[in-house]
Amino acid sequence: MDLKTYIEKKRFPEAVYVTRPMMPTETDYYSYLSTIWQTLWLTNEAYWHQKFTEALKKYLNVPELVLFCNGTLALLIALKILDIKEGEVITTPFTFPATPHIICWNGLTPVFCDIQEGGYNLDPRKVEELITPRTKAIMPVHVYGIPCDVDAFSALSHKYALPIIYDSAHTFGCKYRGHSLCSYGDLSVLSFHATKLFTTAEGGALICHKPEQAKRAYYMKNFGIADEETVVGVGINGKMNELSSAFGFASLTKVDEEIKKRKEIYKLYCEGLKDCKGIQNVAEPKDCDWNYAYFPIEVDREKYGITRDILFKRLRECNVIARKYFYPLCNRIPYYAEREDIPKVPTPIAEKTAERILCLPMYGSLPYEHVIKICEMIKTFPEWCEE
Numbered sequence: 001m002d003l004k005t006y007i008e009k010k011r012f013p014e015a016v017y018v019t020r021p022m023m024p025t026e027t028d029y030y031s032y033l034s035t036i037w038q039t040l041w042l043t044n045e046a047y048w049h050q051k052f053t054e055a056l057k058k059y060l061n062v063p064e065l066v067l068f069c070n071g072t073l074a075l076l077i078a079l080k081i082l083d084i085k086e087g088e089v090i091t092t093p094f095t096f097p098a099t100p101h102i103i104c105w106n107g108l109t110p111v112f113c114d115i116q117e118g119g120y121n122l123d124p125r126k127v128e129e130l131i132t133p134r135t136k137a138i139m140p141v142h143v144y145g146i147p148c149d150v151d152a153f154s155a156l157s158h159k160y161a162l163p164i165i166y167d168s169a170h171t172f173g174c175k176y177r178g179h180s181l182c183s184y185g186d187l188s189v190l191s192f193h194a195t196k197l198f199t200t201a202e203g204g205a206l207i208c209h210k211p212e213q214a215k216r217a218y219y220m221k222n223f224g225i226a227d228e229e230t231v232v233g234v235g236i237n238g239k240m241n242e243l244s245s246a247f248g249f250a251s252l253t254k255v256d257e258e259i260k261k262r263k264e265i266y267k268l269y270c271e272g273l274k275d276c277k278g279i280q281n282v283a284e285p286k287d288c289d290w291n292y293a294y295f296p297i298e299v300d301r302e303k304y305g306i307t308r309d310i311l312f313k314r315l316r317e318c319n320v321i322a323r324k325y326f327y328p329l330c331n332r333i334p335y336y337a338e339r340e341d342i343p344k345v346p347t348p349i350a351e352k353t354a355e356r357i358l359c360l361p362m363y364g365s366l367p368y369e370h371v372i373k374i375c376e377m378i379k380t381f382p383e384w385c386e387e
């Protein structure tokens with residue numbers, strides 16, 4: 001059998017995407033929508049916005065939570081409420097571009113620092129080496145919901161009086177040492193984008209500890225408007241609407257079940273790939289109730305026989321839509337690579353990881369047979385795929 005025949009034989013008839021959204025039950029959502037039809041309130045922090053905020057606060061057990069129309073605007077406002085006028089923010093290149101972009105939108109300079117050896121998150125020891133009088137904040141990302149070294153970042157925060165803003169876009173439902181992972185740091189931001197474990201189509205939230213910060217964020221996401229006749233500062237429109245809020249409220253009852261299903265899929269992938277030389281999957285993080293939001297693997301070309309990119313291509317040909325989260329690295333995006341004021345810090349571990357990483361399909365309703373078949377494909381591709 002040649003490669004073409006092999007692929008034709010193995011190919012899924014329909015695309016198997018990297019993720020699929022967790023939807024609320026239609027009956028719940030439609031019944032909630034009827035309230036919107038009755039009240040004719042579509043936005044401006046009305047009934048569902050309030051209900052969803054309270055329910056989320058309770059579910060995540062966090063002191064203050066402000067809803068946003070997406071995670072990016074929540075990140076933008078997180079930095080804004082710290083009132084940093086100029087300087088640098090140290091962050092990771094192994095992230096979605098929104099992380100450094102919002103540093104720029106705030107008129108600040110991102111400084112990219114390497115990630116931990118054998119991990120995916122910003123390395124606090126390397127961060128410390130980059131701290132200068134220009135540093136104004138640190139923005140780590142809990143990549144794939146794996147907790148950053150929160151103790152080390154908290155120590156840095158105290159030692160250098162620097163705020164820690166966690167990009168917690170991947171952490172919904174993760175608990176670290178018994179507390180929601182998004183409750184760590186001075187400020188923390190969730191994303192409810194359609195690709196995330198918990199979604200409102202587009203959406204996000206800012207988590208903070210101080211009521212006055214929540215109040216500022218609240219004003220800022222609503223044009224700076226405090227009441228009908230008072231505008232307290234420059235704001236933006238970052239409000240979550242009623243349709244998304246009701247969607248989120250209706251979905252909340254399904255999250256725990258979704259995580260349980262993903263855990264089974266995680267176990268199945270681990271079992272299916274355990275004897276596959278050169279393919280390494282992520283271990284469950286310690287002291288953590290994880291959310292199994294992603295299933296990243298690393299491809300070691302020497303041991304596996306083909307590169308990550310060839311594997312990616314072959315999977316696509318077989319209708320498996322894996323994704324290279326995160327490639328390219330943010331410090332390799334031309335805008336950042338070419339900006340002369342951004343220090344050119346070597347990030348060898350992030351480079352190596354970005355060349356090897358691949359996220360396989362992961363969602364609660366992914367059929368077990370699909371997982372088994374994808375593992376079989378990955379195991380047998382090197383025999384069939386010339387570079």
Ligand SMILES: Cc1ncc(COP(=O)(O)O)c(C=O)c1O
Pocket residue numbers: 070071072073095096098099141167169170190191192193202203204
């Ligand atoms: C790490 C990370 N940060 C920020 C974002 C931006 O969130 P949103 O799409 O809700 O604006 C995303 C994903 O979308 C992300 O993966």
